[in-house]
Amino acid sequence: MTTPLLSLTDVACTRGGLRILEGVTFDLLAGEALILRGPNGSGKTTLLRTIAGLQPPESGTIAAEPECIAxxxxxxxxxxxxxxxxxxxxxxxxxxxxxxxxxxxxxxxxxxxxxxxxxxxxxxxxxxxxxxxxxTGRRIWALDEPTVSLDQSAVSLFAERVRRHLDDGGAALVATHIDLGLDARTLDVSEFKPARVATGAFDESFL
Amino acid sequence: MIGLLKRDVMLAMRAGGGFGLALAFFLIVVVLVPFGVGPEREVLARIAPGVLWLGALLACLLSLDRLFATDYEDGSLDLLATAPVPLEGVVLTKALAHWITTGLPLTIVAPLLGALLNLPGEAAGALVLTLLVGTPALSVLGAFGAALTVGLKRGGLLLSLLVLPLYVPTLIFGADAVRRASDGLTATTPMLLLGLITLGTVAIVPFAAAGALRVNLR
Missing domain, CATH: 1.10.8 (Helicase, Ruva Protein; domain 3)
Known part of the structure; x- marks a missing residue:
């Protein structure tokens, strides 16, 4: 129980060549859910895609068992x-x-x-x-806005499923804007927004 | 993997999958050529190997741009990339499904269409054999082009430009083997070279295509 299922250390992600997240560090234990929050464009999807292995992190390490993320x-x-x-x-x-x-x-x-x-x-x-x-039978669920277009009863059906998954020793990472009623930590992604670096501002003024 | 193959073949067969597209195109090209060239039987017999191979090649090209694009658009490709199967295997399986739904039917109807072009009967066997050996290379090379252009809207033109040069060796040796057979010569050398290209392509290209897909999914 003490070793985390998923562990991020000082991860930085880029989207479209622009660094949008840096210094992301958290552990996800079995039976735990983590809600990712943040305004549109703050990098929730990018972070989830990086964790799912669809794109490599620019720096930092993501430690997880191989093939355990859905x-x-x-x-x-x-x-x-x-x-x-x-x-x-x-x-x-x-x-x-x-x-x-x-x-x-x-x-x-x-x-x-x-x-x-x-x-x-x-x-x-x-x-x-x-x-x-x-x-999928996988232990970590990485979910990007799972409740879009679901009605009220389907949302509670889904929350119930997530709870059962956590009870079975799974873990969930959910980017969402609504309250799922889960007993979960919240991570505000906008905290990891990098400070404007000089080159970034330079690029932007040109574009 | 077999599940993926079954799914892709099933999708191609169902409505809107484009199963008949390549076949119909091949048929139209071969039927129209005698109208364009004229009815001289000697001329038709001489150009038949080239026309048949070119028709098959272009028919193959026609459905390539959908190979990964549909999966990319509906999000399946992301999910496939995170599934417990190697992406190289996904590429090879999808290329195989493409071959089953285009290359294989083309191979089967080719001798009938050869008769339309006055292809000598003794060359029909060589035609089937060369298409059987050569068209898998077309599908795998096409999968590479489709993987490179997967993120692009209307990537079909770029795909054709990228893939057609890679098709040239297969076209040359395939058509040459049929021509030799129809002239009554032995076609062993071009046949061997054709097989060599296919084997080499199948062995190497899926890795390149999977690499291209990974970059495009970022």
Missing amino acids: YAAHADGIKSTLSVAENLEFWAGLFGTASIDEALAAFDLAALRSRRAQSLSAGQKRRLGLARLLV
Whole structure:
């Protein structure tokens, strides 16, 4: 329990060649959730993509077990011509988990399982995207605005799922603007905004 | 990996997947050539190997820009990159799915279309064989081009410019082997070179394509 699942030390991230975060340091323990907050453009998504391994940090270290992070982005990665079950079965097969029934039930999708994804509503698509997290079987969830287009009951369904995931020894890293009712620490990303360096200002005045 | 292959083939077969696109294009090109060139049978027989190979090559090119672009747009590519499969394997699998939905059907209908161009019967076998050996290289090289241009809107033109020069050796040896066979010569040397290009491409290019994808996902 004492060794953190995920540990960031003095991490700096860039987006579009511009350094937007530096000195990010935190530990994430098993059973713990961390809420990332900050205004638009403050680097929440960039930080999550860096942690998920989609881009390397500019400096600093990210220590985690290999392949233990499940990333959920703004886009859900749903193929509109496949059915709900086919979409989920594909990801389950890729991550080597057997059953999709529990994930379908968890997000109230069982009745929609043979429906084509193109005829789902935005909220139903989001629920399908979140159900994918359950079939990954990974311990750390890195979630980018998971509650967009979810209604009130779906949000509480999701919060309940996250709580259960934490109870099972998982951890979650959630960038969100709403209150999920989770017992979680909050990290304000805008604290890590780098002080304006001379070259940055120079570039900007030219552009 | 097999799941990914199944998904990609299924997506191509379903509505809007573009399964018939390459096939229809190939058919149209080959049917139209005699109208453009004239009905002299000797002329048609002489140009048949080149026309058939060129048609197959352009048909392959037609569906390449969607190879990674659809997955990039709906976010699947991000998720695939974080899934427990190597990105090189993803590239190879998607190239294989592309080949199954374009290269393989082209290979199967090519002898029928060869008859339209008065290709000698004894060259039909060589045509099928060269397409079977050569088209996988087209799909894998195309996957590299698609990986390079994945983040671009309307990257199709750039993709064609990048990929066509890489297709030239395959085109030369493929068409040459068919030409030799239709002239009654042995086609062993161009066949071997064609196979060599395909094997080398399949072995090396997925690494380059995966590298390009990683850069584009940043």
